[in-house]
Amino acid sequence: MERRDVRGHYEGLAAEYDEHWVYGPDYIPWMAGRIAEALRLSPADRIADIGSGTGLFAREVASQLQPSHSILCVDPSEAMLRQLGTPPAPGLTPIVASAEDIAEGHAGLPYEQLDAMWLKESVHHVADQARTLRGLANRLAPGGRLLVVMLPTTIQYPLFQAALDRFEELQPDPADIQAHLSAAGLDASLTHVEHELRIDRDKYFGMVRARYMSLLSTxxxxxxxxxxxxxxxxxxxxxxxxxxxxxxxxxxxRVEGT
Known part of the structure; x- marks a missing residue:
């Protein structure tokens, strides 16, 4: 993946990030529901959203799940995490750290192990995906689940052709991510979900102008x-x-002995 000033991109976008990502009133609840369903989340789970940004999805998961342990919103951008509010929204705890920090044990977490974590469209920012996913897998409790949510290698967004071409050039293959999780000792599977987006043309063009996708910062x-x-x-x-x-x-x- 081409290395860009990703942190700078998100620092500049933080204040208006939610506006650009809320395509419509049903999008965030839909995606949060799919994440919770795939991870089989329960209120007792110790959960982390790795690369949480402003906590859009963690906030919705917390609202739906009412967890007994605060969901950790992990992101290297303090500006993005500030959008969680002061104090943060109920059920959320901000952690200023990257996925690599968590994987390497360089960031202190309030939970010794995690029962569930997800990375929503952030794995492409990770330089050494195999190493980082292995480190994250090691933070899981027995029976713990790790979900990587990512776009496929081709998309049908109404972007200009050069952006679509660059996306295909840079986007990791989900099959490779599945292989990394398997190599990390996890039972790994790959499925797909789809949601139809309807968005005002001028609003979408404004989102592109604001570089709502990190790809557009190139x-x-x-x-x-x-x-x-x-x-x-x-x-x-x-x-x-x-x-x-x-x-x-x-x-x-795997749970030992099973």
Whole structure:
């Protein structure tokens, strides 16, 4: 994966991040529900959202689940974590750390082991995915689950062609992530979920201009504007309708003796 100033990108986007990610009123509850279902979360679980950003999904999971242990929102961007509120929203605890910090034991956590953790569209920011996922797997309790939610290697977003091409060039293959989890000693599986997005054309173009995807931070202002012109010509319809398809890569630590 090309290394970019990812932290700087999210620091600059933090204040308006939620606005750009809430496609519609049902998107966050839908995704949070799928995460909770895939991880088979229970209120007693010790849970971490690795790469949580502003806690969009952790907040919704906490609301749905009412956990007895606070969900850890782990992110290297203090600006993003500040969006959790002061004090943070109920059921959430911010942890300023990267996935690598957690994997290597460089960040103190209030729980010795975790029963469940997820990485939602953040694994592509990890330089050494095999090493980091192995380290995260080692933080799981027996029977613990680790879920990587990621886009597939191709997407059907109404982006300009250069962005779509660059996405395919940079995006990790979910099958490789599954192999990394297996190599880390987890029972790993790969499934897909899909949600239809309907979003106002001008709003989506504004999201692209604001570089709502970190991928878009690799383009200059002039390249973004040229890309939006291409998108305007290709999509005259007032409402853009397109599928948002995700790979769910799930790993579970075996319980000794089973």
């Amino acid at each position: 383009f200059s202002d002039s390249e973004i504007e040229k890309g939006i012109e291409e998108m305007q010509a290709a999509h005259p319809e007032p409402v853009l309708v397109f599928p948002d398809r995700f790979a769910f890569v799930l790993g579970q630590r």
